[in-house]
Amino acid sequence: MGEEMSSKPYIREISKTNWFYGQPRYMRYMAREVTCIFIFAYTFLLIWALRALANGPEAYQAFLAALNSPLGILFNLAVLVGVVYHSISWFSLTPQAMPLQRGEEFVPGNLIIGAHYGGWAVVSLIVLFLGV
């Protein structure tokens, strides 16, 4: 590539660890990514539930009691908030990743986002029906 004008361009270093700090745009991205930890944590709860189930009725009752303790309820609430934030932030990005063209026009982004909420509701209802 062409002759460089200067022999020593100045390079501004970026912090590898806190580059996102204080930048609302990057902080929002980090919040979206970090909230996946809640999903990760909840899978452990499910594994624990399965183990309790496998260990017999007493173990399962103990598990249920733990779930109903203040700590268990707090954990579930925190996970709910985290997961809802995670899902909403991802759903809002779907029109960019999956644009739909019908004829000359693109389907409005809100419809694509709405379809994802619809799908979410259907899956949740199925889970609910299987549960009761």
Add this chain to the structure above:
Amino acid sequence: MSERQIQLEVLRYNPETDSEPRLQTYSVPCLNEWVVLDALNYVKDNLDTTLSYRWSCHMAVCGSCGMMINGEPKLACKAFIREYADQIRVEPLANFPIERDLVTAVEDFIAKLASVKPYLIPKEDKPIEAGEFKQTPTELKKYKQYTLCINCMLCYAACPQYGLVPEFLGPAAIALAHRYNQDSRDGGRDQRQEVIASHEGVWECSFVGACSEVCPKHVDPAGALQQVKIASTIDWYKEHLMPWVKK
């Protein structure tokens, strides 16, 4: 005509005499309809002839006046003074080496842009007598938005991933590759895929989305990158799970 005195803080760097950049403040009488570029031109014409910066069109078309204005990647010719307080800080585009004052070294971007073959590679060769390659409005609409890119590199300045991993091909280059891949007349996708579907290509992108937020032309490079990811993933499944299906 209302006038307002603005304190314009400019990051200066002279490679011959400075070991690092320093801020210099100019007091500029700005008119209400001025953009930051006008203020810089005022400085250059009246206060300090040594100030270096790039510009050409003064109408958000040439893409050469990109800089950080109060920390945001902006076109200086599209950033109205009236939208800012009395003190404005102007720095060279982030994530690029500083050549001198507000001028950055852009060789890396140019090389990356060239590597994705951002031009039409026709599906079949046709003699000129055979006429033009036709396209319907629907086919045009499919990629039109990506043709609006003016190579201003604001998206690279906004992309933390490019800042952290300089090998990353980056938003505009991949969005332009996508523009030609989406073109009904084009047959060059396989050639471009080698570059854009590589690790330094789309897979370095974590969808921060900042590129699309700062793009002055609403190209939405982030969207293009996610679409390339999806298409490349489908390629992979076809190749490994259904080798009998032609791409």
